[in-house]
Amino acid sequence: MPERKVAVWRSAMISGSETFIRNQADSMTRWRPVYLGATKVDSPLARDSDLITYPSPDDRRAFLRLRLAGSSPRLRALLANEQPALVHAHFGGDGWLVSGEARRLGIPLVVTLHGHDVSRQPSSPGALGVRYRRNLRSVFRRAHSLIAVSQVIREHAIKWGADPAKVRVHYTGVPIPAALETAAEKLWDVAFVGRFVEKKGADDLLAALSTIDGVKALFIGDGPRLDEMREYARSLRVDATFLGARPAGEVYRVLGETRILAAPSRTARDGDSEGLPTTIVEAMALGLPVVSTRHSGIPEAVVDGGTGLLGAEGDREALASNLRKLLDDQTLQASFGTAARARAEAEFDVVKQSRRLEDLYDEIA
Numbered sequence: 001m002p003e004r005k006v007a008v009w010r011s012a013m014i015s016g017s018e019t020f021i022r023n024q025a026d027s028m029t030r031w032r033p034v035y036l037g038a039t040k041v042d043s044p045l046a047r048d049s050d051l052i053t054y055p056s057p058d059d060r061r062a063f064l065r066l067r068l069a070g071s072s073p074r075l076r077a078l079l080a081n082e083q084p085a086l087v088h089a090h091f092g093g094d095g096w097l098v099s100g101e102a103r104r105l106g107i108p109l110v111v112t113l114h115g116h117d118v119s120r121q122p123s124s125p126g127a128l129g130v131r132y133r134r135n136l137r138s139v140f141r142r143a144h145s146l147i148a149v150s151q152v153i154r155e156h157a158i159k160w161g162a163d164p165a166k167v168r169v170h171y172t173g174v175p176i177p178a179a180l181e182t183a184a185e186k187l188w189d190v191a192f193v194g195r196f197v198e199k200k201g202a203d204d205l206l207a208a209l210s211t212i213d214g215v216k217a218l219f220i221g222d223g224p225r226l227d228e229m230r231e232y233a234r235s236l237r238v239d240a241t242f243l244g245a246r247p248a249g250e251v252y253r254v255l256g257e258t259r260i261l262a263a264p265s266r267t268a269r270d271g272d273s274e275g276l277p278t279t280i281v282e283a284m285a286l287g288l289p290v291v292s293t294r295h296s297g298i299p300e301a302v303v304d305g306g307t308g309l310l311g312a313e314g315d316r317e318a319l320a321s322n323l324r325k326l327l328d329d330q331t332l333q334a335s336f337g338t339a340a341r342a343r344a345e346a347e348f349d350v351v352k353q354s355r356r357l358e359d360l361y362d363e364i365a
Contacts, residue, residue: 150297
């Protein structure tokens, strides 16, 4: 069978936090990914081989036409030249941007819905919200298939007008290390990995840690609330180290030096919510127990009382209690960690999940 190409579309190609897009497509064996974007992002994940529709700052007017009208002769020309058998777009808004040209060229479209694209953004007020909802309904109609990264995200998509028959749940997956390389001595008791935005709940974690004596916490990531969280940690006298954003390899290494991953996600005031945080599954793959919340797709990965402990969103007392329970019981840590690794291997191995994705591609093409 001749090698078939799939155009992997992300309008901003590609943020350093979106390793899940690269990992998924790079793990395919029967389909060859061609990465296609509107603009290039300066990040560790950017590649010279990425195809960029608007590489120059002088292209703003042409890019504006794509955003307003969903039409772009340049994008059409790139797709026509590459002749992919499929286009796979990530996030609902980006799906709309590429859907018009894919339809004009007769190329089937797959769109992965990740979280805020069907939780917060459709609820936006005013003209922006009206336009986003209209565009989202258009991409729901135009897409051959819609992929939701969790069951909760599937329900959100259906709520906003997606045909239930089109929407299937598919976990993106993460790389599973062949052998666990955990540090002989754990340097950190609790780690948090993620952007410092409201839905990640870093302030809930800091408040919980302030009630536990002798805990060393590590925070990895950046975002608009980073400085605020640093100051909050100082005010609470929490022993917290903030490393900022770090490459994926370093994050994996540091997690191997940690006892527990804490991921206290919650629904933000503007409705923003998670899909299924990649960091949680990455920690499970490394054999870490997870303390988290019953938020969005998290319970689809973390088995409460089996691979970790879950509490209600925003419940700082429950978060502190769950952290104490695991920190005080190394046997329970080890038991949960072993079960977490096994669950990650069975349900979230990116190689296995990408093969399943290629099966979907085969069905469509």
